[in-house]
Amino acid sequence: MPDGRHPDGPTEKCGVVGVSLDERDAARPLYYALYALQHRGQESAGIVTHDGFQQHSHVEMGLVGDAFEAEDLETLKGATGVGHVRYPTAGSVNSSCAQPFSVSFKSGSLGLSHNGNLVNTAELREELAASGHAFTSDGDTEVIAHELARNLLEADLIRAVKRTMNRIHGSYSLTIAHDDTVLGVRDPQGNRPLCIGELDDGYILASESAAIDVLDGELVRDVRPGELVVLEGDGAGFDSYQLVERDNTAHCFFEHVYFARPDSRIDGQLVxxxxxxxxxxxxxxxxxxxxxxxxxxxxxxxxxxxxxxxxxxxxxxxxxxxxxxxxxxxxxxxxxxxxxxxxxxxxxxxxxxxxxxxxxxxxxxxxxxxxxxxxxxxxxxxxxxxxxxxxxxxxxxxxxxxxxxxxxxxxxxxxxxxxxxxxxxxxxxxxxxxxxxxxxxxxxxxxxxxxxLCLGCVxxxxxxxxxxxxxxxxxxxxxxxxxxxxxxxxxxxx
Ligand code: SF4
CATH class of the missing domain: 3.40.50.2020 (Rossmann fold)
Incomplete structure (x- = not known):
């Protein structure tokens, strides 16, 4: 507990980030943002960047400061990418579940970071395995990555994400690097936080606004429950698609009580x-x-x-x-x-x-x-x-x-x-x-x-x-x- 929380307190699960910049490499901003999100997970840290259609990945067990050397950041070329810090609650405590999860398929590659927990992982895994998908981990994030990859083979990006959202159930805030596009997706009930920020030369998606602050960016707004945000490849802006609507939200009240940094704004409120x-x-x-x-x-x-x-x-x-x-x-x-x-x-x-x-x-x-x-x-x-x-x-x-x-x-x-x-x-x-x-x-x-609100634990x-x-x-x-x-x-x- 490097942030000094209770020895017996609840433990956060994961922080996600994604950036799309004009020209400079995304690795350093991602690295700084992960530092700002370190309180959300300390088991592993990783970054996946895309340089055109070339994917670069560095994922290690341990804290952000230990997981990356200066030369690792040099190898992560490309102006778009996603990052992740992980605390495991679904899947094993080993590098097979560390994220971002990378998958390459016929028409491209994906790097995917997930905060949350699916509640229908077993069922989806079985179906995907039956149709020939091979899994390398026991976590739910790989299931999302395979489901999205399968849908991308049959539909355009927006439809593929929508299909995926209709199939996966539970709690998820995702940042996804798909070739040179970065996506942010929040589950239809908005259980976990995700927000959009504007940087000098691009845009960022992050679990908490503190990650935007450390990059001298401006918080634009929260990603809405059920929304897909697509950051433009040159960092010029973003598009929004409300893919799924629900009557109620299920925001985790514990984010405000305990998990999030007090200097973050979540769903419009300063923690x-x-x-x-x-x-x-x-x-x-x-x-x-x-x-x-x-x-x-x-x-x-x-x-x-x-x-x-x-x-x-x-x-x-x-x-x-x-x-x-x-x-x-x-x-x-x-x-x-x-x-x-x-x-x-x-x-x-x-x-x-x-x-x-x-x-x-x-x-x-x-x-x-x-x-x-x-x-x-x-x-x-x-x-x-x-x-x-x-x-x-x-x-x-x-x-x-x-x-x-x-x-x-x-x-x-x-x-x-x-x-x-x-x-x-x-x-x-x-x-x-x-x-x-x-x-x-x-x-x-x-x-x-x-x-x-989600009040499940109380x-x-x-x-x-x-x-x-x-x-x-x-x-x-x-x-x-x-x-x-x-x-x-x-x-x-x-
Ligand atoms: S409020 Fe819901 S999501 Fe948050 S910790 Fe409790 S049960 Fe989990």
Whole structure:
């Protein structure tokens, strides 16, 4: 976790990018953009460029900085290309699933980057295999690449993409290099983000607008759900085709809560602003009097500042302090296969400042609780350095179910809130009080409705039909009814 997220937190799956420039090679801008998207995946990094009909590819396991040498970028010729950073949730953890995925066929070649997770991979793979397609990986991205290649043999580009979109089901944001054209495609419900930016000498498609910022570009807009965007080969502009329409969207609310960078704009909203608003709502719903509000760094910071600001605006005598210091150097080299190792990781990563905490009542603000390991350790750490009371406030609803749309949320057995009341969790983590944010407050902060968000991991009800998909994770559909959105405040003594 080089970006310093929780040792036991959910894990992002993949960042995608695509650029089309006027004359200069696309490799360097792609490389910088991948750096900006590194938080979305750390297992592998890759770039595929097209120089006319010549395809160049460099895909390696590891972080962006380790995957590319200067000379690798020199070999990636061509003004168009796509890039990818990967965290695996579908397919193996090895180079066969690293992306962009390249495929050559009779009338050209494709480089394809995918963020998301299909829910009908097995069925499509079987059909494609029966018609002679040979697979080299067990991931869903290769299935998309073969399906698109097959359709390109029978139809023009737009029709081929449309046919592909009608066949693949689930969550996908794609950037595709097809000969010297770059395409961006977002699934009809817009589960994963994808946006368009304008550069000095071309256009870029990226999972997050932070990747446009690092290239001094301007965010043009989000790619719409069900839309195909085609970047012109000379970087002069782009064309848009609304290929599939749906009544509802299914934006992943967790992008705003946790995955995306706070400096990114997603679906029209700055992630930082959303997190601050979630923090303000957290105070409104379950504010508790205490001497000091502490964010869990870094992810809880924006929530905590919104919470403290709302508390102070109502006259609460509470200060906001950075009372937990993070060791930024505990990263991927720290192997965490066991619960004991995960607990050790928390102690290595976070150190409380005694002077800020000793003799005080403390409210700790975090974005989520997954396994509960971090929260339990934090409460213990804060008590060890003299906190009189420790209250936990969480800027999202309880995570009660796994994610099938491309986020590694941990299995059902590992989720502390699966089938567990808030008070039992409070007891487990030994906090004086614990409260989560309601689903309705999340929807409001996102200027959305429950119907237009994916809330699968907090309700167990998914916007995609996941029943046919083979998975090693059980679906749980807890009997939560309307209460799913209620704020549970456990043991509050305010
Ligand atoms: S289940 Fe949760 S993490 Fe997965 S896409 Fe839906 S909201 Fe996002």
């Amino acid at each position: 930082y602003d959303v997190r601050r608003e979630l923090g303000r709502q957290l105070w409104v719903e379950s504010g508790v009097e205490s001497d000091v509000v502490l964010p869990v760094p870094d992810s809880g910071r924006a929530f905590a500042s919104g919470y403290a600001e709302a508390a102070q605006a109502e006259g609460a005598e509470v200060s906001f302090a950075e009372g937990l210091m993070k060791n930024r150097y505990v990263g991927r080299t720290f192997i965490m296969p066991t619960q004991d190792a995960r607990e050790r990781a928390v102690r290595l990563k976070l150190n409380p400042i005694r002077d800020v905490v000793e003799g005080k009542t403390v409210t700790v603000i975090d974005d989520s609780i997954v396994r509960g390991t971090t929260s339990t350790q934090l409460v213990e750490l804060l008590r060890d350095v003299g906190a009189e009371e420790v209250h936990m406030r969480i800027g999202a609803p309880p995570i009660v179910a796994p994610c099938y749309m491309g986020i590694d949320m941990a299995s059902r057995e590992e989720l502390i809130a699966a089938g567990c009341e808030t008070d039992a969790i409070r007891e487990d983590i030994d906090a004086d009080s614990l409260a989560y944010l309601s689903i309705d407050a999340v929807a409001e902060a996102l200027d959305s409705t429950r119907a237009d 309700t167990g009800e998914y916007p995609y039909d996941i029943q046919g998909e083979s998975t090693d994770r059980d679906v749980i559909r807890p009997d939560i009814g309307d209460a799913a959105g209620d704020t549970g405040v456990a043991g509050s003594d305010d």
